[in-house]
Amino acid sequence: MSRRRFYFPLLCLCALPVAARHPVRERNAMVVAQEPHATDIGVAVLKSGGNAVDAAVAVAFALAVTHPAAGNLGGGGFLLVRTAKGETAFFDFRERAPGKATRDMYLDAAGKLTRDSLVGWRAAGVPGTVHGLETAHKRFGGKPWAGLVEPAIQLARGFPVSYALAESLKNSAKLLSRFPESNRIFLRNGHPYEKDETLAQPELARTLERIAQHGAREFYEGETARKLAQAMQAGGGLITLEDLKDYRTVVRKPLTGSYHGYDVISAPPPSSGGVGLLQMMGMLEDSGYQKHGAGSAAAIHYVAEVMRRSYADRSEHLADPDFFKVPLSGLLSKQYLARQRAGIQPDRASTSDEVRPGKPSPEESTETTHFSIVDQQGNAAALTYTINGGYGNGVTVPGLGFLLNNEMDDFAAKPGEPNLFSLVQGEANAIQPNKRPLSSMTPTILLKDGKLFLVLGAPGGSRIITGVLQVILNVTDFGMNAQEAIDAARFHHQWLPDKLSLERGFSPDTIALLKARGHAVDTISGVALVEAIMAEKGWLAGGTDRRGHGKAEGF
Numbered sequence: 001m002s003r004r005r006f007y008f009p010l011l012c013l014c015a016l017p018v019a020a021r022h023p024v025r026e027r028n029a030m031v032v033a034q035e036p037h038a039t040d041i042g043v044a045v046l047k048s049g050g051n052a053v054d055a056a057v058a059v060a061f062a063l064a065v066t067h068p069a070a071g072n073l074g075g076g077g078f079l080l081v082r083t084a085k086g087e088t089a090f091f092d093f094r095e096r097a098p099g100k101a102t103r104d105m106y107l108d109a110a111g112k113l114t115r116d117s118l119v120g121w122r123a124a125g126v127p128g129t130v131h132g133l134e135t136a137h138k139r140f141g142g143k144p145w146a147g148l149v150e151p152a153i154q155l156a157r158g159f160p161v162s163y164a165l166a167e168s169l170k171n172s173a174k175l176l177s178r179f180p181e182s183n184r185i186f187l188r189n190g191h192p193y194e195k196d197e198t199l200a201q202p203e204l205a206r207t208l209e210r211i212a213q214h215g216a217r218e219f220y221e222g223e224t225a226r227k228l229a230q231a232m233q234a235g236g237g238l239i240t241l242e243d244l245k246d247y248r249t250v251v252r253k254p255l256t257g258s259y260h261g262y263d264v265i266s267a268p269p270p271s272s273g274g275v276g277l278l279q280m281m282g283m284l285e286d287s288g289y290q291k292h293g294a295g296s297a298a299a300i301h302y303v304a305e306v307m308r309r310s311y312a313d314r315s316e317h318l319a320d321p322d323f324f325k326v327p328l329s330g331l332l333s334k335q336y337l338a339r340q341r342a343g344i345q346p347d348r349a350s351t352s353d354e355v356r357p358g359k360p361s362p363e364e365s366t367e368t369t370h371f372s373i374v375d376q377q378g379n380a381a382a383l384t385y386t387i388n389g390g391y392g393n394g395v396t397v398p399g400l401g402f403l404l405n406n407e408m409d410d411f412a413a414k415p416g417e418p419n420l421f422s423l424v425q426g427e428a429n430a431i432q433p434n435k436r437p438l439s440s441m442t443p444t445i446l447l448k449d450g451k452l453f454l455v456l457g458a459p460g461g462s463r464i465i466t467g468v469l470q471v472i473l474n475v476t477d478f479g480m481n482a483q484e485a486i487d488a489a490r491f492h493h494q495w496l497p498d499k500l501s502l503e504r505g506f507s508p509d510t511i512a513l514l515k516a517r518g519h520a521v522d523t524i525s526g527v528a529l530v531e532a533i534m535a536e537k538g539w540l541a542g543g544t545d546r547r548g549h550g551k552a553e554g555f
Contacts, residue, residue, distance in 0.1 A: 023483040023541035026554030030540040032531040033371035034550040038062040041151045042373060043553050052373045052381040053140040054148055057133045059371050061152035066159060068403055069168055069390045070369035070459060075405040076128035077385025078267055079136050080254060080443040084378035092250040093132020094270055094436040095125030095407040098238035103431050106413040117413045121237030123393040123406035126247050129385055134216035135249040149212035156205035163195045164549040172391050181396035204401030220244045224400060231397050260476050263447040270320040273442025275331055276465040279310045282337035294478040297513035304493040304500050305344040307466055308355050311495035316357035319428035320436040330360025349518035352498035368459030372533045374540055382443035384457045389420060410437035421462035424496045440464045452535045460528030466492045467528025482534040482543030490527035503527055
């Protein structure tokens with residue numbers, strides 16, 4: 001298990017009680033992102049007449065420069081879009097396993113897991129970010145592509161390091177120092193950056209300049225692709241030029257459902273996020289759990305039991321739908337969820353040994369970052385993308401300036417054994433060439449009376465789904481505003497390991513009552529970093545997570 005201890009930069013600020021904060025309220029448009037420079041760039045795009053997808057492209061490229069722990073060119077993710085006219089689309093630009101990938105590639109001669117799925121060249125899946133951003137822009141964007149990449153180019157030429165980034169880089173020095181380019185660029189060969197010093201990334205600037213001029217084709221077939229493939233071969237990685245040329249974004253139909261009068265639009269597989277969210281909401285729908293009050297032991301107990309059952313299903317029934325027949329209609333049927341709910345006892349915790357993956361009817365028909373955007377016309381974009389662990393696999397590609405993901409660890413490298421996030425996964429998510437690993441990313445949009453109401457998502461590995469769920473419940477069931485809903489202390493249960501993890505902020509009496517029900521309770525530093533925008537009564541209210549260092553701004 002020691003291989004699974006991994007540092008997550010910027011995810012470790014604890015949920016300590018603080019004075020109530022108000023959301024940022026504006027009439028016209030709003031951007032909420034986890035790094036202030038990126039927020040400012042998104043707002044500038046909207047003010048210049050760009051729409052939500054234009055702003056999303058600009059913000060994503062900016063984060064690749066200013067938030068290198070998660071923002072990326074070398075990773076992948078999901079973008080959920082809902083237009084003001086009601087059209088929805090889900091852009092799946094998740095990384096894919098290289099063509100040379102094999103099922104047991106991360107097992108040693110004794111059949112034990114190695115660290116190769118976490119650190120170094122062999123941990124990387126084929127990146128999808130650049131392709132996904134261009135695909136979304138071609139469908140919904142309005143402003144010229146090059147102009148949306150230009151702000152990131154300027155930042156790559158040099159920007160002042162924040163305190164948060166300086167500390168994040170220092171805390172990740174053990175990983176980054178293992179690879180020459182990462183050590184040189186991000187650690188200055190042993191001379192760590194301090195607050196307000198300038199971080200210049202000229203190689204990344206040149207890569208971005210080529211992408212601005214030639215589009216995604218440059219990344220997948222041009223000079224960038226050739227240099228990446230050559231570096232992969234030299235470093236012992238598996239990604240080839242053919243893998244890059246063959247990469248495609250998949251535009252999928254979002255998952256939809258309802259909860260307490262709200263319409264829910266969320267992420268389909270290969271994300272487990274939307275399925276998990278709708279499953280948990282379905283079990284909560286008629287339970288009456290909310291009568292006990294927000295933060296009460298009785299409410300926490302019931303929601304934790306719902307989480308336990310959903311994560312058990314995740315372990316067996318979810319994977320890339322292009323490789324595995326996911327029983328979506330069975331997992332989300334009211335009858336199935338009612339059966340799952342019936343096993344919950346209000347005064348006693350289940351054990352994860354007794355809660356196993358359910359048997360739905362067959363189908364009938366780490367480090368991550370998130371931002372939410374609503375533009376002047378009411379178009380909404382929720383984008384979550386990742387390189388998995390903080391600073392990915394630690395490798396910065398020579399001559400290109402961007403870090404690579406360690407997303408191959410999101411597969412079941414050894415079915416039945418835990419991954420980086422202690423998630424136990426089954427055969428459905430085993431490694432196969434060109435397959436996309438299962439994800440927890442959960443970009444989500446809620447409607448009220450058919451109108452845009454809430455746009456949100458989060459980073460946080462396996463805790464993303466439970467973090468997003470609790471913010472939604474805080475708004476819909478407990479009447480909190482966007483900022484109150486985000487600031488409230490959160491909890492997490494993922495079936496295995498069998499423990500209920502609480503952020504600091506819950507009272508000793510509440511913890512004692514949970515233990516009396518049979519929960520094995522521990523304390524964790526944080527459950528996801530949720531960024532949300534609420535639309536209500538003619539206002540947009542932006543909430544950013546105090547567990548991180550983001551910014552909400554609009555006009």
